[in-house]
Amino acid sequence: MTPKDPDYQTKIGELFHRAAFVRDVGIELADVGPGWCETTLALRPKHFQQDNVVHAGVEATIADHTAGAAGNSLVGADKYVLTAEFKINFLRPARGERLSCRAEVLKAGRTLIVVESEVFSHEGDAAKLVAKAVVTLAVLQTNQDD
Amino acid sequence: MTPKDPDYQTKIGELFHRAAFVRDVGIELADVGPGWCETTLALRPKHFQQDNVVHAGVEATIADHTAGAAGNSLVGADKYVLTAEFKINFLRPARGERLSCRAEVLKAGRTLIVVESEVFSHEGDAAKLVAKAVVTLAVLQTNQDD
Amino acid sequence: MTPKDPDYQTKIGELFHRAAFVRDVGIELADVGPGWCETTLALRPKHFQQDNVVHAGVEATIADHTAGAAGNSLVGADKYVLTAEFKINFLRPARGERLSCRAEVLKAGRTLIVVESEVFSHEGDAAKLVAKAVVTLAVLQTNQDD
């Protein structure tokens, strides 16, 4: 896939820096290329729910934000993406020291981009797939509202 | 709908108190009855993303947790629910002072409970529907893992 | 909600007449207004699967097509809608003489319309909610491809 904005990596770095909620949760950009993005999250007590597994909201947040970054890598400098909807399946309880997420664009259209995100939990050397999301992004003109 | 655990309101109150991520985000239980739950979240700078709208992850978290509480109101004292999957559509940008969420059970089965959650944003006296989720919960025996 | 095409009912009638698959399955338009649509399907042996319940594909087809018609009621004469994605939860086994579906628009944007569809099965005088879908429609210019 070909990026339309040659400076897309700077744009996406800013996306992570300026997104207050993502910074507050602790999600960090690991790598990004045209049509894909990888992120990581060091797990702390605040990410858990009552039964000592990561809260579904944390997994949803990393899946959504990583998908948005993957989509943003393919739009022009005058455009950005906003999540229209996503669906996430929780496959196994997420525990351990770290989450990682890899998002890949399935289809990049003029007005819609569809991305799939896989979330992994890491415990020692073992990684397991804990959630899978499919995300629809709307491509918007900067300053446009729908 | 009829609660199987007469003490379900205590159980759900604890769900909010013990869920670290939900406390950290700031989501509070407003009301709960058999098959439904209402929550509220005072919006602060940390809930936003780069373009000054609430991050999708915040809306997903309140939709998911409120649905889980609605589902928990209908299971026995020896059971609890875990989110199997959810889908959320973002209908309008969420801005303002407060989010609220109302979740209602659509179907309570022996092993699966399906709940819909509506998320509203409140700006002054105006409330608008900003997101809608449909959530599938798995009913588990306490201490059971799948 | 206000229709942009005063002749929308004719357009939607043609949608049902010209859609070969919908005619083949047997889905019929019952009623349509601005932002909503109702359809009906007389159940025949061909609609079932091995265990004598209606096949999920039949319920998905009526939910999707009825949502598309509800969305089409709100777009201009030079526009049409195409399903971008949908999610459907199957709440109870569907049996009986007839299915009906009611779709209502949740949000009509310039480029995306979100609709929810409820599918009911009818056995004698009893109706029950058997499936619920949330559908995202893309609004396209006639002859446009994305």
Added chain:
Amino acid sequence: MTPKDPDYQTKIGELFHRAAFVRDVGIELADVGPGWCETTLALRPKHFQQDNVVHAGVEATIADHTAGAAGNSLVGADKYVLTAEFKINFLRPARGERLSCRAEVLKAGRTLIVVESEVFSHEGDAAKLVAKAVVTLAVLQTNQDD
């Protein structure tokens, strides 16, 4: 993945033979192994909608049924699966002579199996991914109802 029913291929062959709707639509089993299934559908005029693309309901039906077969390959002889919910994204208009679908199990639990299905359209020698679904199946005891 390991099948629990050594005779699973016979069971799945019957699933296609006895499912009236699947036979009526024309979907055929191409191949099946432990945790995956492939199907094919020769496109005929009846599968299309008004704008000469395959109806979303056809793609949803093949995605759902193929996922169900993939899930059935992993359950015991006294068990079967029923679709709890699915979400499908339509990535490109489906045209051509034939659809094919490949479904793979993402997670096989005791009570829930999650499967992803990819639908391809074939025009001459060219194949393109036209839809992607993620399907949650409930594992039921034969004669059990939920």
